[in-house]
Structures are given as C-alpha cells and as structure tokens.
Amino acid sequence: MPKKKKKRLVLTEEERLLVMQQKLLAEEEMHKKKEDMLAQFLKDKLAKEERNSVLNMHKINLQWRTVLREVKARELRKDIEILSQTFERVVDCKDSVIRSLAKDLAEAEAQYAHALRSHLHNIDKLLELQQCRLGYLGEDYKTELEMLQKEFDTERKMIIEHHEQETRYLQDVLLAMDQNFNDSDYEARLDFQSTRDDVKNKNLEEKHYLRMQLEGKVEELWKRFQQALRNYTEATEDRKLAFEALKLRDEKSTKEIEKQMKKLQKLQELILMLKNKIAVHARESEEQNRRVRDDKEVVLKQLQKLKCQMNRARAKARSNLAKLSRESNGALKVLERVVEKAELILRLAEMCRRLESEEEKVLPFYASSLNWDEQKAVNKVAMEKPVEPLAQMMQDYVGLERFWQRYNKVRLEQLSLERTKAALLHDNLKLKNLLKQYLDGISVNDEVLSQINPLMIINQHPITSSLPQPVPVTEARLKRPIYNVVEAAHEVSRIL
Template sequence: MLSPKLTPEELRAKRKQIRLDRKLLIEEKKKQDKRDHLTRELAYGELTYKRYEKKWKKMLLKVALPRMREDLEFAWYNFERVVDCKDFIISLLMDEIKDAEEQYMYNFRAHLDNMDDLMETFNSRLEKLKIAYQSEVKEMKDRCDAELGSMKDMTNEKVNYLKTMLYQLAIARREQVRIKRAEFYSRLDEFEVKNNLLLQKMKAILERKYQNVFNDLKYSVQHHNKHIRQKKEQHDQLKQGDDSMQELIAQQFKQIKKLHDILRILRQKFNDMKQLKGSELLDLQSERQFFFITCLTLKANLQEELKADFDKLAYLSECCVKTFHCLESLNKKGETIMKVAAICRKLETEKEKILPFRSTVASFAYKFFHHLEDEEEPLRKELVMFWQKFGEAYSVYFQLKREKKYLEEENQVFIDSHNNYCDQLTFPTVPNYKVSINKVDGNLEMRKYPKS
C-alpha cells in the first residue's frame, strides 16, 4: 500500500521537526558527556579522599601509639592492687554465702517437718469427713424413699378425684345446652312482637321530630332578623367611637410635632458639646493607640524571649546527649583497658610481679594523680563512689536472683507432689434417685369421654 502524498506545507513541517530532533539529540549527547565527566571527577575525588584518609589514620596511630603504650604500662602495674582487693572481697562474700546456705538448709528442714505434720492432720480430717458424708447420704436416701411413697399415694387420689369431676362436668354441660336451646326459641317469639311495637313507636317519634324541625327553622329565621338589627346598632356605636379616635390621633400628631422640634434643638446642643469635647476624645484615642502598640511590642518581645529560651533548651539537650555519648565511649574504653589488663595479668610471670615500677611510669602516675587532684577531684570521688555502690547493688541483685530461682523450683516440686496426692484420693459416687412422676393432661382426659 503506497503512502499518501504530502503537501508542501507538511513537507516543510516534517523537515523542520527532523532538524529539531537532531538538535535535541546533539544537546542530549553533550549533556551526557558532561555527566560522564562529572562522574569520573567524583570517583577520582572519592579515591583521593580515601587515600588521604588512610594516610591521616596512619599518622594518628604513629602519634597515639606511644601514649597508649605508656597508659597500658601504667594500668598493667596498678591493676594488681585492684585484683587483690577484689579477691579479698570475693573471699568475704563466699564466707557469707556459706553461712546463708547453712541457715537456709536449717529453715528448709523445719519447713519439711511442718509440711509432714500438716499432711497427717489433713489425712485424719479427710477420714472423718468421709465417715460423716456416708452417714448423711444414707439418711437422705431413707428420707427420699419415704417422701416418694407419700407423693405417689397423693397423686393417685388426686387423679381419681379429677376423673369423677370431669364426668360430672360433662353431664352438667349437656343439661345446660338443652335448657339454653328452649330459652332461645321462646325469646325469638318475644323478639318479633317487640320489633312490631318498636316500629310503631319509631313512626310516631319521626312524625314528632319532623314537626319540631319545622318549628326550629321558623324560630331561626326570626332570630336571624333580630341579630341583624343588633349588628346595625353596634355599627352606629363603633362609628361614633371611630370619630372620637380620629380627633385623639390629630391631637397626638400635634404633640409629636412639638417633640420633634425639641429633639432637633437637643441634637444641635449635642453637636456643640461634641465640638467642645473633641480634643479630650482625641487624647483618649491616642492613649488607647499607644497602649495597644506597647502591648503588641511586649507580646513580640515575649515571643522572642520564648524562642531564645527554646533554642537554649535545645542546645542544652544537645550538650547533654553529647556528654552521654562521651561517657559511653569512656565506659567502652575502660572496658577494653580492663580486658587488656586481664590478658596482661595472665601473661605476667612470677618474676615480673615482684619488679618495682619504672621511673617513667612513676613520673607519669604522679603527674596523672596530681592533675586529677587539682582539676577533677570531685568528679573522681563521685565516680569511685558510684562504681562501688553499683558493684554492691549488683552482687545483692545476683544473690537474690539465685535464691528466687531456687525457691520457685521448690514451690513447683511441692505443687506437683500435692496434685499427685489429690489425684490418688477416691470418693464413693452418689447414686441418682430421679423418679418420673406421671402428669395428667386435662384435654386428653376430656377426649376419652365422647360428647352425647
């Protein structure tokens, strides 16, 4: 299928569109070249940044390693004292734990004796309750049998009595139906005689009512004429009253005119007073404007102060967060130092334990403690007290946790033994003495005796 021929205008538009597409492709290619160049520059910048960062870290390590080595030597020679103190505290705590275990075993034996006594009393009490229960069940069974026999006798007597009553009621009902039929036929004859008499009476009453209606109509016409005459008299009276009211309205209009003149005079006086007191009003308005402006300025100042306080609070919170992070980093650093010291302590020989401190380490320790005593003595005391209290609290918490776990296990063992003992107990089953009582349906009994 051949494509349709294009007009010259369409050909020019198509060529123009092709040129625009070429320009767009060229611009897009230039932009892509720029993007590639920038990505290469960014990658090269990242590589240079990483290279210089590695060099900077190596330089920092070279500077910091000697100081860290001195700190480790100082900690290594001073950690022995701390370990000796800890060993002494641990020995004291072990003695206390031994005494506590002896006391606990004594209490546990007393508890077991008490539980044995309780179990014996519980068994004796169960035997007594079992004997009482059996005797009570026997008495209830005898009483129930006696009551059941008496109830059967009573129900039989009542059933016989109801049967006789139903038979007598059926006989009385047949007799009553026969009497009602005879009365109905006699009343029907009387009703026909009464209807004839009633028709004659109604005829006389209707004639009398027709005469009364004619008389009422005549009376209503006379009454209507009389009412018209009364309305004419009332119209004359109202006309006289309207004339007097018109005169009164004219007098009131004159009085209103006088009051209007007085009001105009008073309005003129008010304008004069307003001109005289205008300056005072302007002063009051200026004062009001001044107070309004001062109120706005004070409100703006308060908002600025509130914003400044909020900024200070935010800065304070940031400082607190930085402080907490710094303390956490110091804590982690201390933990690493303790681990390294423990490792060094394990690798230390007997000969190295009795060697004196080096002179460089002693001078460094003297400078360090002198610096702490001069600048950070209160902080150091608080930190020492805090870690002492923390260690005591943690030891007490660990002891209580172990004792709680042991008591929970003992409690579970006691519960299991008690449940097993209760499961082994047996009780006699109570027999079910349900006896069905015959019910008498009245409708069913009536159907047995057919109607005559």
C-alpha cells in the first residue's frame, strides 16, 4: 500500500508541473497579446498624433501666411506711398530739368543762328577772294601757256632738223655697209665652193678604198658565219627542242606571272587604299581625340565653374537659411507677443463683457450726432466704390467700424472719468487744506505756533509780540514725538 501512495504522489507532481507549464504558457500568450495590443494602440496613437501634428502644422502655416500676407500688404502699401512720393519728386525734378534744357536749347539755337549768319558772311567774303585769286591765276596760266607753246615750237623745229640730218647720215652708212657686205659675200661663196669640191673628191676616194676593204672582210665573215651556223644548228638541236618546251612553259608562267602580278597589283592597290584609309582614320581619330580632349577641358572648366557656382549657391542658401531661421525666430517671438496681446485683449474683452450693464448690452454704442440727411449722405458715400488709394485702404477696414465705435465710446468714458477724477482730487486737496487750516487753528502746539496761525492775524498782520518766541528746533526736540492737542468742546460740537 505505501508503494502505491508514492507513485500517486509522483504523478500528482508531474500533473502540477504540466499545469504550471500550461499556466505559464497561457500567461505568456496573454502577455504577448497585451504587448501586441499595446503596440497597436501606440501605433494608432502615433498615427493619430502625426495626423494631428500635420493638421496643426497646416493651420499654423495658414495663420502664418495670413499674418505674413497682412504684414507684406502693409509694407507694400508703405512702399507704394514712398514710391509715389519719390516718383512725384523725381517727376518734378525731371520737369525742372526739361524746362532748363528747353531754355538752354532756345539759347543754343539763337547762338547757332547768329554763328551761322556770321559763318555765311565769312564764306561769301572767302568766295569773293577765291574768285579774284582764280582770275589772277588764270591770267598767269595763259601767259605761261603761251610762253611754253613758243618754247615747244622752237624745240620741235630743232629736233626735226636734227632728225633729218641723222636720217641722211644713216642712209649713207647703210649704203656703204651693203656694198661691203656684197663684196665679202661673193668672196666667201667662192671660197666655200672650192673647199666643197676638194672635200667631195677626198670623200669619194676614201669611200672607194673602204668599200674594197669591207667587201673582202664581209666575204670572210659570211663564210665564218655560215660555218658557225652549221656548227650551232648541229649542236643546239636538242637545246632548241628544250628551248621550245621551255618557251611554252615560259609563256604559261608569264601568263601566270601576269595574273599574279595583276593580283599583286590589285593587292598593292588595296593595301595602299587601306593604308590611306588607315591614315585618314588615324587623322580623323586624332582630330576627334583632340576635339574630345578640348571638349573634356571645356567640360572640366564648366564643371569647375558649376562647382564654384554650386558652392556659392550653397553658401548663399546656408546664409539665407540662417537668415530665414533668425527672421523666423524673430517672427515667432513677435507672433508670440501678438498672440499674448490678442489673448490679453480677448480676456479683457470677456471681462468687459461681464462688467457691461443691461443697457450697454442692449445699446452698446453711443447715439450718432448726425441727422437723417447726413446719415443718408454718409451711407451713399460708403456704398460708392472709392477711387483714391487712401479711401480704398480705409474701405478694407470697414468691418472694424463697430469695434472702433465701442473703443471710442470706452475711450471717451475713460477721458471723462479721468477728468472727473482730477476734479475730485483737486476738490479733495482743497478740503484737506481747509481741514488742516481748521485743525491748525483750533489746536495749540509748538509746530502750529511756529507757523502763521490764521486765528492770530489782525488786519493781515500776525500778532507775534505778545506771544512767547518759538523755541529753536534742536535734534533732541526733533526726535521727541509731537502730539496734537484738540479741545473736547470743539470736537464734541463738530461731532454733534
């Protein structure tokens, strides 16, 4: 029995372990589910926050744009006013310059007309002088021409006479030379014929002698030639056959050589053509490489220039970004101040709304001081479209008319209250002075006695002879407290 109990205990522990493991697994699954749910919840919340942030950013940008637009509109209006004033000033300056230039132009035209008249008068005088000078020169020319004609005629006669003399002399010389030439020619012909006959005879004799010698030599040579021919034919028959065979082979080889030569010529031509093409391509490639190198240098220069421009643009953009950030920070601060001011205005408006009376809530504005016709005229003018820029600018702020009415009413009430306060303060000061005089008059102490007392004045002169002289104020007396003494009868009568 005890052994069975031990086995049951072991089984129960295993079951407990299994149950514990199942519980741990279930807890881990629940923990994972919770983590997943929490992560999903955080993701949804993050997405929602991002959407809200984007929406808020859009709203802020919209408000920022509206504020910037208003500021820019005000700046542009101011600039337009300044530009209009400067334009009017420049137009006035240009008008004054134009008037001065027109005046200078009229004076210059008058001076030009006067100078032109004087110039034309001087030209007329010069023309007269030139005509006189031309007349004198023409007369001198005619006289010199006549003299030159006379000299030319005399020289011509002299040259003609000299020419005739020389021609006669040359004709005589020519006749003498012809006679001498004919004599020398006849003698030379005779000598030539005699020498020609002698040379002809000698040549015939030599020719006959040489012919005899040559005939003997030719016969001997012919015999020798015939003998050598027979010997040669007998010795070269075999060679002749071989020669013919070789000749046929030679013809065939010459034909093949011609074909090969043609092929070689074609190949050489092709090689030359390819060399020319290669040279042309090499030149083109060199030119193209040169152009590519030039383009590369140009592109590198442009790249360096663009890099410099990009660096400058980056520096400028960085400075602009820094400036924009500074301006945006300043604008944000200004906007924060504006928002704070607007919130203060809204709180004050809410407080004022709470403090308004029933009458102010029903009739918040003061009654107009204009009559019915004046109001109709004002409304008619307001309905018309303004033409002047200032009126157009005022037309943009028509929506604030109620606000300005309320503001003017409050401002008028404030001024009236300030005036009332000043009058009351003045009256209060007067009453305080009167009360002080009254109290000084009914009280007796050293401080009062040291001053002029209205109750002790007779005929506008103070009674000081019968009174004791005031004790000099010392440092101990200043430190001692001073009490005002008032009679009870006076105080009771004043109270009752």
